[in-house]
Amino acid sequence: MDDQAIEILVLPERPAARNDEVTEFDVAIEVRCRTGESTASSGGAMNLCLVIDRSGSMGSQGKLETAKRSCLEIFERIKDDDLFTVVVFDSDAQVVVNPQTPRDEVAGKLESIRPGSLTNLSLGWYQGLLELQSHMTDEHYGRLILLSDGLANEGETKKLALEAVATRARDEGITTSTIGVGRDSDFQEDLLEAIATASGGRFWYIAESGIDSILEEEFRNALSVVLDRSKVELSLPPGVSVSEELNSLRKVSRRYGLRPLKGDDLFNFAVRLQIDPTQVVGSQFTLGATLYDGTSTVTSATTDIALVPQAEVVTTPVHALVSSVVEQYRSSQTEEKMLKDMESGEPDLSDMTEMLEAEVARMRRAEAELMRQRADIGTDRADVEWANIGKHLSMSETALLLTELTQQYGSEPEVRALLLPLRKGMRHEAQRGRVRWNYVSASDEDVEVSLLVKALGVTDALIRRLPDQRADLEQKREALSEQLARLQ
Structure with a gap:
C-alpha cells in the first residue's frame, strides 16, 4: 500500500474499453487518508x-x-x-x-x-x-x-x-x-x-x-479533520464525457464537493462515462482526477485505458471496488424510493418487499465478487469494503424481515408501529451511504440491533395472542433471532 498520507485513485471498471463503437464505462474515484486520528486540521x-x-x-x-x-x-x-x-x-x-x-x-x-x-x-x-x-x-x-x-x-x-x-x-x-x-x-x-x-x-x-x-x-x-473543503475535478480527453452521475455529490464548476475528510478516512464515488473511440486520439486514453482543499491542489492521479476489440474487453473482470461503489449508489436510490413511500403513511409493502429482495441480491453479488478479487485489491482495503457492503446488506435483510412481518400482520397495532423505527433506521443507513461514510461504527450497528430486539418483542407478544399463527410466527422469530445473532 502506498505510504502517501493522502492519495487519490482513478479506478476503471476494466483496464480496456471497446474500440469499435460508442460504449459506457464506469469509473470510481477514491480518496484515501492515512494521517492518523490525532492530526490537527489543515484548516486550523x-x-x-x-x-x-x-x-x-x-x-x-x-x-x-x-x-x-x-x-x-x-x-x-x-x-x-x-x-x-x-x-x-x-x-x-x-x-x-x-x-x-x-x-x-x-x-x-x-x-x-x-x-x-x-x-x-x-x-x-x-x-x-x-x-x-x-x-x-x-x-x-x-x-x-x-x-x-x-x-x-x-x-x-x-x-x-x-x-x-x-x-x-x-x-x-x-x-x-x-x-x-x-x-x-x-x-x-x-x-x-x-x-x-x-x-x-x-x-x-x-x-x-x-x-x-x-x-x-x-x-x-x-x-481529526485534515481536508475541510475537499473537492475533486476529473480530467477527460476528447471523445470521453460523463453520461451519468453515479453519485449524489454537489458539482460546481466541474468540481465534486466532498464531505470533510478526517485523519484516517476513505471516500469514493462513481461516474459513468461515454466513450466514442472515433474521437479518441491513438489506441488509448488517459483519465485523471485532482483533489483540492478549497483552491489548493492536494494531489492528483491518472490511469490509462486501452482501446481494444470487444473480445479482449470481456475477458477481463469488472473491478469489484467499482461495482461495489456503483451498487451502493443504486441501493441509495432504491432506499430513497422506499422511504418516500413509507413517509406517505400507507406504504406498498408488497412493492417494498420486492425492492428489498432485489437489493439484497445485488449486495450479495457485490460481496461475492469482492471476495474473489480480495488478493488483487489488497487485504486491508477489501476488508473495509467487505464490512461496508455487509452493513448495507444486513440492514436490507433486517428491513426485509420486518416488512414481511408487517405485510402479514399489519392489522396488529404493535406490528404497524414497527414501521416508524424501521423508517428511521433505514434513513440512518441510507444517509451513511450518501455521504460515503465507508466505516461502520458501533452506533451504526446499534440501530439495527435495536430494531431486531423490538421486532422480537413484538413477535413474542403475537405468539401469545395468536395461537393459531404460532408456527408461522415462530418461524419469523427464528429468522429475526438468527439475524440478531450475526450482529452480536
Missing part, C-alpha cells in the same frame, strides 16, 4: 457549536441531562485556540455559552438548562449557524452538532428551504451533523437527514441511551 482550529433541543420531551429518560453532561465533557477537552458555543431551543432559541463566556462559568450555565415547550428546530439551528459565522476566522473551521427528539412544529419545516441554508453554510466552511433521539419518537428524520447531507455531515438515529457516544464520536471526527 475548531469553531464548534452544539445546538440542543430542550423541548419538554427532552426531559424524559435523562436525555437533556446526558446532553448537558456531554457538552461539558467536550468543553473540557477543547484546546485554547478552539471556539465553543452552546445553543438551546424550544419555541425560542438561547445562546447559553459562547467563546466570550469565562471558563469558570461554563459548567454553571450548562447546568442551568431546563426543559421547555415546543420544538422550533430551524430557529435553534439558524441561531447556531449565526453564532458560528459571527466568530469564524480564516484560522477556524466550523462544526455544528444539532440534537433533537421532537417533531419540528414551529419555524421553517420545508426540506428544500433547510437544504438551501445547509448548502450555503457548507460553502462558508460550516458542516452540520444531526442527531435524532428516541427509538419511537416522531422526530422528522427527513429534515435532519437533509440538513446533514447538504452540509457534508452525518445524520444519526439513536435511542435515548446513545447521546453521549454519538456526541463523542462527532467530536473526535471533528478533531
Whole structure:
C-alpha cells in the first residue's frame, strides 16, 4: 500500500474499453487518508457549536441531562485556540455559552438548562449557524452538532428551504451533523437527514441511551479533520464525457464537493462515462482526477485505458471496488424510493418487499465478487469494503424481515408501529451511504440491533395472542433471532 498520507485513485471498471463503437464505462474515484486520528486540521482550529433541543420531551429518560453532561465533557477537552458555543431551543432559541463566556462559568450555565415547550428546530439551528459565522476566522473551521427528539412544529419545516441554508453554510466552511433521539419518537428524520447531507455531515438515529457516544464520536471526527473543503475535478480527453452521475455529490464548476475528510478516512464515488473511440486520439486514453482543499491542489492521479476489440474487453473482470461503489449508489436510490413511500403513511409493502429482495441480491453479488478479487485489491482495503457492503446488506435483510412481518400482520397495532423505527433506521443507513461514510461504527450497528430486539418483542407478544399463527410466527422469530445473532 502506498505510504502517501493522502492519495487519490482513478479506478476503471476494466483496464480496456471497446474500440469499435460508442460504449459506457464506469469509473470510481477514491480518496484515501492515512494521517492518523490525532492530526490537527489543515484548516486550523475548531469553531464548534452544539445546538440542543430542550423541548419538554427532552426531559424524559435523562436525555437533556446526558446532553448537558456531554457538552461539558467536550468543553473540557477543547484546546485554547478552539471556539465553543452552546445553543438551546424550544419555541425560542438561547445562546447559553459562547467563546466570550469565562471558563469558570461554563459548567454553571450548562447546568442551568431546563426543559421547555415546543420544538422550533430551524430557529435553534439558524441561531447556531449565526453564532458560528459571527466568530469564524480564516484560522477556524466550523462544526455544528444539532440534537433533537421532537417533531419540528414551529419555524421553517420545508426540506428544500433547510437544504438551501445547509448548502450555503457548507460553502462558508460550516458542516452540520444531526442527531435524532428516541427509538419511537416522531422526530422528522427527513429534515435532519437533509440538513446533514447538504452540509457534508452525518445524520444519526439513536435511542435515548446513545447521546453521549454519538456526541463523542462527532467530536473526535471533528478533531481529526485534515481536508475541510475537499473537492475533486476529473480530467477527460476528447471523445470521453460523463453520461451519468453515479453519485449524489454537489458539482460546481466541474468540481465534486466532498464531505470533510478526517485523519484516517476513505471516500469514493462513481461516474459513468461515454466513450466514442472515433474521437479518441491513438489506441488509448488517459483519465485523471485532482483533489483540492478549497483552491489548493492536494494531489492528483491518472490511469490509462486501452482501446481494444470487444473480445479482449470481456475477458477481463469488472473491478469489484467499482461495482461495489456503483451498487451502493443504486441501493441509495432504491432506499430513497422506499422511504418516500413509507413517509406517505400507507406504504406498498408488497412493492417494498420486492425492492428489498432485489437489493439484497445485488449486495450479495457485490460481496461475492469482492471476495474473489480480495488478493488483487489488497487485504486491508477489501476488508473495509467487505464490512461496508455487509452493513448495507444486513440492514436490507433486517428491513426485509420486518416488512414481511408487517405485510402479514399489519392489522396488529404493535406490528404497524414497527414501521416508524424501521423508517428511521433505514434513513440512518441510507444517509451513511450518501455521504460515503465507508466505516461502520458501533452506533451504526446499534440501530439495527435495536430494531431486531423490538421486532422480537413484538413477535413474542403475537405468539401469545395468536395461537393459531404460532408456527408461522415462530418461524419469523427464528429468522429475526438468527439475524440478531450475526450482529452480536
